[in-house]
Amino acid sequence: MSVLRFEALPLPYFINSGFSLAGPGRKHPERWAVGEFDLIVVKQGCLYIGEEERRYEVSEGHALVLRPDLHHYPTEGCRETTASYWLHFQAGGAWRAGDPEEEEENGTMEEERLESGGGEKEDEAAAGWFRKPTFGIELPQFARLLHPAKMYEALQRLIDLDRNSHMDSVRWEQQALFQQALMLLAESMRAERSRPGEEIADRAASYLRSRYREPISSKDLAEALNFHPVYIARRMRKQFGCSPMEYLIRCRLEQAKRLLLQTDLSVAQIALETGFRQAAYFTACFGKRERMTPREFRLRFLKG
Structure with a gap:
């Protein structure tokens, strides 16, 4: 399964949407690198679409995301009356495409492409405590929808709101509905594929x-x-890029930074509160990750 992974924040954002009713023989338009993602959801019938060397039959209850950087073309005309929703969106931040099944087999993510739209992670020392917390969004490029009726409802509501899209409040509602549509798409992928290794890594992270x-x-x-x-260490390195004990240190340092900014506890007290047995070890770990001492961190944001 081809998966599109977006780095957020910023979040992918909605541009426009519509509904298409195509009779027998009608074809999806051919396009070259249009510069925006195109989400297609078929409510009735079937669309026959190609993207580079891949060919898709997007039938009722299925969704396809066409990439902004590739050639899309019809592989044949509709065989029956076909009703479909379309939605254009931008990544907002960085994104990449790959196949998680190959990742499992080869141990690495085979990335087809990386686009940057302002979502790159900032240097932690420069961004400091107030950096943007980024996270990943994974969407299937092609999937059978788990809840098609909910997707149809969200997309129809987006279209209904278009007449008032000159209003900021309406544009805000449209963005919220778009995020709902992405969550429904992601939910369909999670239901379709089971990746026990990810579950183990998440359970380990929650425990720590x-x-x-x-x-x-x-x-x-x-x-x-x-x-x-x-096995736990291997799964955590694959998902989080570090060992369980390294992840534990990160968690402790996150909590320590909160205490440095929100309390007047001493560095030694904060070390004990966050699981470090010795203040010297806490200071060493903090300096290695943040490139400053705990006291320097506190003064940087609390002075004045």
């Missing part, structure tokens, strides 16, 4: 985040999740 104050070993984590520590 909920117990960051406690002394935790790899053995403790393995016993809690009932998986071998080597």
Whole structure:
């Protein structure tokens, strides 16, 4: 399955949408690198669309996202009356395309392309505590919708609002409906494919985040999740780019930065509050990650 991954914030954003009713013989238009994503949802009938070397039959209850940088073309005309919604959107930030199944087989994400729209992660030391918290959004390029009726309703509402889209409040509502449509699309992908490795990594992360104050070993984590520590570490490196213990240190430092800014606790007290047994070790970990000492961090944002 081809998957599109967007780095947010900023979020992908809605441009416009519409509804198309095509009789037998009608074809999807041919386009070259139109510069925006095109979400197509078929409510009745079937559309026959190609994107570069891939060919799709988008039938009732299915959705297809056409990329902004590739050639799209009809592979044949409609065989029956076909009703479909279309929606154009931009990534907002960085995005890439790849195949998670190849990632599982080869151990790496084979990226087809990376586009930058202002969503790159900033240098943490420069951005400081007030940097934008980014996260990933994964969407299937082609999927059978888990809740097609909900998708139709959201897309129809987007179209109905268009007559008043000159109003800021309406544009805001349209953006919210668009995010709802993306969530429905993502939900369909999660239901379609099962990736137990991701679940293990997420469970490990939740365990570590909920117990960051406690002394935790790899053995403790393995016993809690009932998986071998080597397997847990491999899954976390694949999903989060670090080992479980490195992830635990990150969690502790996140909490420490909050306490530095929101309390007048001493550095030694904050070290104990966040699971560091020694203030010197806390200071060393903090300096390695933030490129400044805890005191310097506190003064940087609280002076004046």
